[in-house]
Amino acid sequence: MTQDVEMKEQPAPSNSVPSSSPSTLHHLKEIASLIETGAYDREARRILRAIRLTMALRRKLKASVLSSFLSFALTPGSEAFTRLSSYLPKEDENEMEVDTATSAAQPPAKHSLPELEIYCYLLVLIFLIDQKKYDEAKACSSASISRLKNLNRRTLDVLAARLYFYYSLCYELTGTLSEIRSNLLALHRIATLRHDELGQETLLNLLLRNYLHYNLYDQAEKLRSKAPRFEAHSNQQFCRYLFYLGKIRTIQLEYTDAKECLLQAARKAPVAALGFRVQCNKWAIIVRLLLGEIPERTVFMQKGMEKALRPYFELTNAVRIGDLELFRSVAEKFSTTFSSDRTHNLIVRLRHNVIRTGLRNISISYSRIALADVAKKLRLDSVADAESIVAKAIRDGAIDATLDHSNGCMLSKETGDIYSTTEPQTAFNSRIAFCLNMHNEAVRALRFPPNSHKEKESAEKRRERQQQEQELAKHIAEEDDDEF
Amino acid sequence: MDPQLTEVSQMFERFKAAFIRKDFDSCANLLSQLKVLLTKFRSLPPLFENTPNAVNELLLAREIYEHAVVLSVKIEDQDAFERDFFQLKPYYTDAGSRLPPSQQEYLILGLNLLRLLVQNRIAEFHTELELLSDTALENPCIKHAVELEQSFMEGAYNRVLSARQNAPHETYVYFMDLLAKTVRDEIAGCSEKAYDYLSINDARQMLLFSSDQELLEYIKEEHPDWEVKNGSVYFQKAKDSAPCKEIPSLQLINQTLSYARELERIV
Numbered sequence: 179m180t181q182d183v184e185m186k187e188q189p190a191p192s193n194s195v196p197s198s199s200p201s202t203l204h205h206l207k208e209i210a211s212l213i214e215t216g217a218y219d220r221e222a223r224r225i226l227r228a229i230r231l232t233m234a235l236r237r238k239l240k241a242s243v244l245s246s247f248l249s250f251a252l253t254p255g256s257e258a259f260t261r262l263s264s265y266l267p268k269e270d271e272n273e274m275e276v277d278t279a280t281s282a283a284q285p286p287a288k289h290s291l292p293e294l295e296i297y298c299y300l301l302v303l304i305f306l307i308d309q310k311k312y313d314e315a316k317a318c319s320s321a322s323i324s325r326l327k328n329l330n331r332r333t334l335d336v337l338a339a340r341l342y343f344y345y346s347l348c349y350e351l352t353g354t355l356s357e358i359r360s361n362l363l364a365l366h367r368i369a370t371l372r373h374d375e376l377g378q379e380t381l382l383n384l385l386l387r388n389y390l391h392y393n394l395y396d397q398a399e400k401l402r403s404k405a406p407r408f409e410a411h412s413n414q415q416f417c418r419y420l421f422y423l424g425k426i427r428t429i430q431l432e433y434t435d436a437k438e439c440l441l442q443a444a445r446k447a448p449v450a451a452l453g454f455r456v457q458c459n460k461w462a463i464i465v466r467l468l469l470g471e472i473p474e475r476t477v478f479m480q481k482g483m484e485k486a487l488r489p490y491f492e493l494t495n496a497v498r499i500g501d502l503e504l505f506r507s508v509a510e511k512f513s514t515t516f517s518s519d520r521t522h523n524l525i526v527r528l529r530h531n532v533i534r535t536g537l538r539n540i541s542i543s544y545s546r547i548a549l550a551d552v553a554k555k556l557r558l559d560s561v562a563d564a565e566s567i568v569a570k571a572i573r574d575g576a577i578d579a580t581l582d583h584s585n586g587c588m589l590s591k592e593t594g595d596i597y598s599t600t601e602p603q604t605a606f607n608s609r610i611a612f613c614l615n616m617h618n619e620a621v622r623a624l625r626f627p628p629n630s631h632k633e634k635e636s637a638e639k640r641r642e643r644q645q646q647e648q649e650l651a652k653h654i655a656e657e658d659d660d661e662f
Numbered sequence: 663m664d665p666q667l668t669e670v671s672q673m674f675e676r677f678k679a680a681f682i683r684k685d686f687d688s689c690a691n692l693l694s695q696l697k698v699l700l701t702k703f704r705s706l707p708p709l710f711e712n713t714p715n716a717v718n719e720l721l722l723a724r725e726i727y728e729h730a731v732v733l734s735v736k737i738e739d740q741d742a743f744e745r746d747f748f749q750l751k752p753y754y755t756d757a758g759s760r761l762p763p764s765q766q767e768y769l770i771l772g773l774n775l776l777r778l779l780v781q782n783r784i785a786e787f788h789t790e791l792e793l794l795s796d797t798a799l800e801n802p803c804i805k806h807a808v809e810l811e812q813s814f815m816e817g818a819y820n821r822v823l824s825a826r827q828n829a830p831h832e833t834y835v836y837f838m839d840l841l842a843k844t845v846r847d848e849i850a851g852c853s854e855k856a857y858d859y860l861s862i863n864d865a866r867q868m869l870l871f872s873s874d875q876e877l878l879e880y881i882k883e884e885h886p887d888w889e890v891k892n893g894s895v896y897f898q899k900a901k902d903s904a905p906c907k908e909i910p911s912l913q914l915i916n917q918t919l920s921y922a923r924e925l926e927r928i929v
Contacts (some may be wrong), residue, residue, distance in 0.1 A: 393792040430785035430790055523791055526808075530816045563818045569852035570817025581856045583864050600910060606915055614924045 200237045205231070206247045206301075210294060215292040217333045225293065225336045232301065234284060234649045239305045241266045245635065248300070251294050256425050258295050261321060262302050265314045296322065296337045303344050313351045319345040323365070330372060338413075339380040346384040348651050355391050364407070375408055379415045386422040393520075395429045417447045421458055428461060428524065433469045440465060450651040456486045463490045464524050467531060470576070472498050489515045497528060500536025505529065533558075533567060536574050541577040541590045548587045561586065664715050666811045667722065670699050674726055681729060686737050693733065696726055707752040720761055724753040728766045735833045739789070740777065747774050755793070758855060771833055772803030776837040779811055780844060810841070817852065819845050825871070846870055850885060857894045 191235035209228045216224030245266050252259040261422055299322035306315035326338050342365065349358050362385050382405050389398035402423065410416035444458035459477065466473050477482065478491040489512035493609035496505035509516070509525055516522045536556045540547060553564035568588055571577050579590045596602065677854065700706060705716035706723050713719070727750035734742035747770070754767055762823040771794070780785040799803055800803065806825065813821040822845050826838040846869055853860060853868060862874055871877045881888050889896040 315785050395789045395792055396786075431788060432785075517796070523788070526812070527788075527815075529812065533816060558818075560820070561821045566819045566849065566852065567817040569856035570848075573852045573855040579856075580858055583857060583860055610921060614921075617928060618924075 185612050190503065202235060202240070202243050203246055203250075205235055206243070207250060208503060209235075210247075210251055210297070213293050213297055214291060217291050217331075220333055222318050222333060222336050228297070229300075229336065229340055231646065232304075233464065235309065236304060239301070239308070241305070243304055243571045244302060248298055252299055258298065258325070262298055262318070264596050265302055265306060265311075265318050293330060293333055293337065295642070296329070296334055296341065299325070300337060300341055301349070303341070307344060307348055307351070312348055314346040315344075316352060316354075319348055325363070327365070327368065332374070335374045335376050338374070339376045342377065342380050342384060342596075346388070350387075350391070355388050359385070376411045376415075378406065379411055379419070383415055383418045383422065386419070390422060390425060394425055398422070399430070401425050413446060414448075414451075417451075417454070420446070421454070421461075424458075424461060428465050428468075430454070433465050437462060437465045448651050452482050455480075456483050459483060459487060460519060460521065462489055463487070463494065464521055464528070465492060467497050467528055468524070469533065470531060473504060491538050493525065495530070497532050497535055500532055500534075500539050500556075502529070502532055502536070505532045534571060537568065538577055541579050541588070544588075545585055545590050546580060549581075552588060665716055666699070666702060667719060670726075671722055673699070677726075677729065681733065684736075685820060686733065689733055690737065693726075693730055697730075700726065707756060710756070720753065720757050724750065724757075724761065724764060727753065728764065728770060731770050732766075732833055735773065735836050737797070738836060739871045740781070743777060747777075768798060768801040768803045769833075772801070772807045772830070773833060773837065774840070775807035775873065776803065776810070776834060779807065779814065780837050782844065784811070784815075804832075806830050806834070814845075814848075819847075819849055838890075842870070842877065847884070850880075853883070854888070854897045857897055859894045861894050862890070865895045 209231050212228045212231070216222070216228065221369055221496040223408060237308075245263060246432070248266075252262070299318065303318050303322065306312075306318055319341070324335070324339065343361075346355070346358065346362065349355050362381055366378060366385060368374075369381055372484055382402070386398050386400060387400070387445040389395070410419070420439045420443035424436045424443060427433070427436035427439060440458050444455050444462060447455050447458065459480070463473050463477065466559050473494060478487045478494075480487075489508070492508045492512070493505070496508050499552055505528070513522070517523055533556055540552060540555060549561050549564045551566070552561075552568065553561050554565065556567075558564050558567065565581065565583075565586075568579070569581060572579055572581070577590070579588050581588055667731065673692060673696055677689060677696065680686075681691060702725050703713075703719045703723065704711040705713045705719045727730060727746055730746040731743060734740075734746055753761070754764070754771075771790070771807045775787060778784070778790065794804060799808065806829065810822055810825055813819070813825070815840060823842060826842070827834070829835055829838055849869055853865070860868070862877065866874055866885045869877060869880065871880065878890065882907065
């Protein structure tokens, strides 16, 4: 996935180097004016759009472009300007001069909006991360966060949420995530007090990620259950939240909830966010296995995932057959993959399901079988083990059978006619409920932007927008790839 | 040396002496005094101030809490165990990088896992398990608890019971005995569903009683619905749940009404 993005992007800089720099700058200036109008009209939607446009420009950013944009957007000599400029590497002396000359002509007085300043921080931060200058990025993000703490404007929320994300990202990339935990908690508190819901959402996710990074499931769950919840503002954040929640639930053995969360996260995630969806699928597969379900083959054959899901496919196969020996060999063969996915402990839990499936197969095939044979088929150590394992399986409802202790054998019961019970009716009811709920949610999700009747976009504009949206999707995919 | 630190370490010496004498009353007494004294150190959690004596103080406090945990096992107080363990935990997790690793760490973590297993808090058991590194999982104390949990979940109760003999440390025996009781209840529950009847002899062996008398008392107290006749225990009574032939009319009405309401909204 990332490969073909890069292939598309590579020719662009090579043949458009001379022209790209002014046009990028031009785009940035447009974005800046978009932010300005957004800030004056108090419309967060415009700022959101500005960020989206920025993401499209991300690959074209260069130090020279950035520094000239900084001198355009910020008052030269101001604190923010000097600080931000210090992070940028110096290059292309002559171009710098040209740019400063042009920007000097601009009236500097009106560009003192805090939104614009924060935007500059964001831009520099993204640039530094892309250039893999993580130490500078860390310094820059910390500076921006301390600046943000002093600003209280609702129009900033969107930008702030982005900054939080990159703040955490650069600490994660340098492996020092635990350092910022208390800072994130403080920011979450501030966001809650200011009713900044997007910020809360983002920060909660970052905190959960932070805890889960160190396997602190207990703390993560305590925070999650006590943090205020509301309707999700951003789909991406909601997906992440669902994924983290699914992980927590899995560890705490609430598999049904976990499955729901993980599958929903995988479905809601943008198509391009491949890395994220692979992760969701891996966890979902294990959870379904733990629930005693066998995921369909199509799950493993999804586009771009075959290779990543291969170990899980073989694992599923072992569980499906109920062969302990095969299960053990698969677990050993892919042990490095499983431990790097941090699913190793879950796979240990699966052993029990392998036995269950094997037992179920036996119970279906035989109406009466000696326990000694059961032990042999399941490769258990002793008949006594087999007896108690079968007894537990009966109690848990995994198989429908009775044991005869004196003869040492297991008697399977005839399966009754399911249509004589209320079972079909309840199944039907739950499906209807699901459909109706889906309809209601779809209605609720319809959104009408306030100015949609004014902006009648031409066909060309629409095409341009669609293209931008596609690029945006790609960037989201990369962001998610970065995370794993 | 800091006078406070000296005082605490002297008192701790007395505690250890009493501990070796198995004088648990005076141990508990000294321990509560020690805990009060520990609150005066500012280098300990939750403050973690970097005082000059920080490492010494942390080490001492960690050792005290380790002893406290073991003591709580000896006096068979599970609540105290939980409290002391949670006080000890930050020394392993948050201060772990500053201190040399403790000899007792895995022993105590394993004990805690076992406690969670005995109390049937499986979710917490797995949450704790996630925190352990691969090397920790190889440790015999931890491995013991992990294997126990597996056998327990599978239903291989024999393995759980035989594990008592190869407990890695004497303190584990207390929890293993508790676990045996839990296992008995589990077996009783499983047998009830799995067998139609069992001869008294088999039932006694299966439920690990040494005499028929004990078995009959157990049945009387825990499972009064079991029937004992002709030298066998019959579970049949508990299983009698004839399929309900009645039409669940109220439920059906409710469902149909809700469909109508929802459809109304759509059309």
